[in-house]
Amino acid sequence: MKVIMSLLFFDMAFWFYLATMILYIGYWIIKKEWLGQASTVLAIISTFAIFMMLIFRTKESGHAPFSNLYESMSFFVCIMSVAYLIIEFRYKIKVVGAFVMSIAFIAMLATSMLPYRFQDIQPLNPALQSIWFELHVFSAFIGYAGFGLALGMAVMYLIKARFEESKTSHFLVDRLPPSAILDELSYKSVAWGFIFFTMGALILGAVWANKAWGTYWSWDPKETWSLITWFVYAAYLHARVTRGWRGKKAAYVAIFGFLSTVFLYWGVSFVLPGLHTYASQ
Amino acid sequence: MAASDKNPIHKTIGNKIWGLFGSLKFTLFILFSLALFSIIGTFIQQNQPPAFYTMAYGKWASLILRLGLEDMYHARWFSTLLIFLIANIVVCTIDRFPPKWKTTLESRVDVDARFIKNLLNNHTIILNDEPVFARERILNVLRSKRYKIKEANNAEGMSIYAWKGMIGRFGSDVVHVSLLLILAGVIIGSIVGFKDFGAFYEGEVTTIPVTEFQFGIDSSWYGIPLPKIQRHKKASDIQLRLDKFWIDYYETGQIKQYNSLLTVSDNGKEVIKGKQIWVNAPLHYKGLTFYQSSYGMAYDKVKQAEFVLKNSKSGKAITPLFTADWNTPSDISGTDYMIKVVGFVSDFAFDPATKAIFPKSAEHNNPAINVEIYKAGKLVSRPWLFYNYADLFAAIPDSNYELVFQRYQGIVYTGLSINNDPGTTVVWAGAVLMVVGFFMAFFIFHKKIWINVKRNGNETEVYVGGMINKNKFIFERELSEIAESIKSDISGGMRK
Structure with a gap:
């Protein structure tokens, strides 16, 4: 019965995230205060559920909950939700939740569709038994979560900027932040x-x-793709201060960066051979 | 910028190149190019023999090989992009740093009301106080928010300039320098570092080779003297002994950990005794690092082998299973024969030209053992016996005996990577600096506030305005708060 608790919380979180997404989108469309409050409450519940899933997973497996795709995706969703809630409380803009919670739900959906062998608890192979590995993944996933949020913001930015420029109006776009x-x-x-x-x-x-x-860098596909992703986001940071690139082009770079992140995370595991392939474990 | 007629042509071109390397668009171009070529490198398998590319890519193979796409990250033009990146960073820093330094450090203190009203964020406050009290109040508010303050008096009243987070402006420079430091570490490693691999058998002592390098001059390229690095391997004073190698398993049978117990001697003296290493926990000694990297069974040696003597006619065993140690003669009980194991190959192969026997691979695919058979102390035969094919050759001539090679106990070796990379420290220093730089650049904001205080009849006019390099919205709020507290500060007079 050990495995059940984490799976139970995952399933709960899955439905909570679906509901959260629907509520935020509902709030975006009909802008009722009570709906906004309900969205936030549900977002907190969802985050708590996925957090509990990670806690139980850690207890059940005896190691940090990011040794396979299933665990690390849940971790990603958890971090991104926490980051989003912080933004919501600081900036008081709930419409953003419609986009961010959609990304979170898509991530949950993708995770739930993983074949069973990727969901299973596996003992750590020799190379993974290191505090450096745990810190490495922990910190990298905070990075992924930040990039996920940036994707939501960039997509909204492009929509909003287009309408602002043409001075046209649509009630859904008008409700997005400036x-x-x-x-x-x-x-x-x-x-x-x-x-x-x-x-x-x-x-x-x-x-x-x-x-x-004994090598800090060996150009294996995962390493190379992290570097590629790093180049793209470095380009984004420079594009934002470059004449002719700030604004829309920079936003496209942020979207491109997230595509690179997704490939780094999933594509490398399933498409390219290498050391890090979660899929081959 | 149009080239002036007075400038000689080489100067104009020089300016253009300088301008190119100093532009942010060029930075974007380099970053995107590096990303693109790296992507190609992950889709074309790297460092395979040429035949592999012919098989996989057909007529495109020659193009791949010519462009060096099979060794992308060491290809000349990949290095060229990195050199461009370095040049880009250096030129941008030379162009931008001095003016930035100047404007950040030396800011106007004495400003008028119009200057403040032109700032994006500004507030106008009317107070009933004397300017002296207003000043005191403003300074208190700014100090409580940890601003640094400069003041100036002018004909109409006075100006206050307050700032904080100046260091944040230089975060990007710190990141750029850190990147150069990391690349320097990589280059140092590639010049003076080395990496070796060795198989170590239990109980055996091995002298560790080290790579030495010397700087020399190479004039082979058009007679132009260029620096050259010569590397050569030599034996060091350091000796390594493997005391033990073992594998830990999980209850499920999966491998948990590979372990080696190592003893290091330097100049004949034991300096490290019985130190256990495993994957993720290497041993360091005098700049050398020993990593648990692999393990395996020796392909040219066994610890001991077991045989059975049979009657070649009936096929019945004459002796029970008996053991012979490596290179140690032992009696075959019940006979007057002796046996000595003298050779082993894990994957038997025979070269007819040289008549040499050698292991085809390190895998134990076709193990064969070489024994010497003595009768009454005299060598009578020296056959190879096969583990997979018993009874292929008669081992003992002129007899009814048949010797069967039944089992063997191989020698386990541990595979250790031996590393020396003085560049690593530099890389880590660069990495730490980079993180520091990011925190400076992203989380410390340079805030500048100007306040102009002016007496107008009975009232005191206070103009508050400010600027920030990023994070505008937070600053907007902070400035409103400052304006609000100047207005409502109870230590002063009445509010209007």
Whole structure:
């Protein structure tokens, strides 16, 4: 009966996230205060459920809950939800939740569709038994979460900026925050994401690799794709201060960056061969 | 910028190149190019023999090989992009840092009301106090928010300039320098670092080779003297002994950990005794690091082998299973024969040209053992016996005996990577600096506030305005709060 608790909380979280997403979208469409409050409450419940899933998973497996795709995706969703709730409380803009919670739910959906062998608890192989590995993944996933938020902000920015420019109006777009705020939030999400990504994916990953294999960098596909992602977000940070690139082009770079993140996370595991392939374990 | 006629042509071109390397668009171009080529490198398998590419890509193979796409990250033009990146960082820093330093450090203190009203965020406050009291009040508010303050008096009243988070402006420079430091560490490692691999058998002592390097001059390229690095391997004073190798398993049978127990001697003296290493926990000694990297069974040696003597006609065993140690003669009980194990190959292969026997691979696919048979102390035969094919050759001539190679106990070796990379420290220093730089750049904001205080009849006019390099919305709020507290501060006079 040991495995059941984490699976139970995962299933609960799955339905909570679905409801949260629907509520936030509902709030976006009909803008009723009670609906907004209900959305936030449900977002907190969902976050708590996925958090409990991680706690039970840690207890059941005896190691940090990010040793396979199933665990790490749940961790990603948890971190992103916490980050989103912080933004919601600080900036008081709930419409953003419709986008962010959609990303969270899509992540939950993808996780729930993983074949059973990726959901199973596996003992850690020799290379993974390191505090550096745990710090590496922990920090990298905060980075992923930041990038996920930035994706939501960038998409909203592009929609909003288009309408602002053409001075047209649509009630759904009008309810989005001004594009300047979305741009700022997108930047902030990337900034937080980038710092943790650099620290986690690249630096701590290199420290771990150096401890385990005696090489801090070996151009394996996962490493290379983290570097690619790093290049893209570095380009985003520079694009924001480059004439002719700030604004829309920068937003596209942020979207491109998230596609790179998704490939780094899923694509490398399933498409390319290498050391990190969660799928081959 | 149009080139002036007075400038000689080389200067104009020089300016253009400088301008290119100093532009942010060029930075974007380099970053996107690096990303794109790295992507290609992950889809084309790297460092395979040329035949692999011919098989996989057909007529495209020659193009891949010519462009160096099979070793993307060491290809000349990949290095060129990295050199461009370095040049880009250096030129941008030379161009931008001095003016930034100047404007950040030296800011106007004495400003008029119009200057403040032109700022994006500004407030106008009317007070009933004397300017002296207003000043005191403003300074208190700013100090409580940890601003640094400069003041100036002018004909109409006075100006206050307050700032904080100046250091945040230089975060990006710190990141850029850290990137150069990391690349420097990588280059140091590639020049003076080395990596070796060795298989170590239990109980055996191995002298560790180290790679030395020397700087020399190479004039082979058009007679132009260029620096050259010569590397050569030599034996060091350091000796390594493997005391034990073992594997830990989970209850489920999956491998939990590989362990080696190592003893290090330096100049004949034991300096590290029985230190256990495992994956993720290497041993360090004098700049050398020993990593648990692999393990396996020796392909050219066994610890002992077991045989059975049979009657070649009836096929019945004459002796029970008996053991012979490596290179140690032992009696075959019940006979006057002796046996000595003298050779082993894990994967038998024979070269007819040289008549040499050698292991085809390190895998134990076709194990064969070489024994010497003595009768009354005299060597009578030296056959190879096969583990998979008993009874292939008669082992003992002129007899009814048949010797069967039944079992063997291989020698386990531990595979250790031996590393020396002085560049690593530099890389870590760069990494730490980079994180520090990011925190400075992303989370410390340079806030500047100007306040102008002016007497107008019975009232005192206070203009408050400010600027921030990023995070505008938070600053908007902070400035409103400051304006509000100047207005409502109870230590002063009445509110209007």
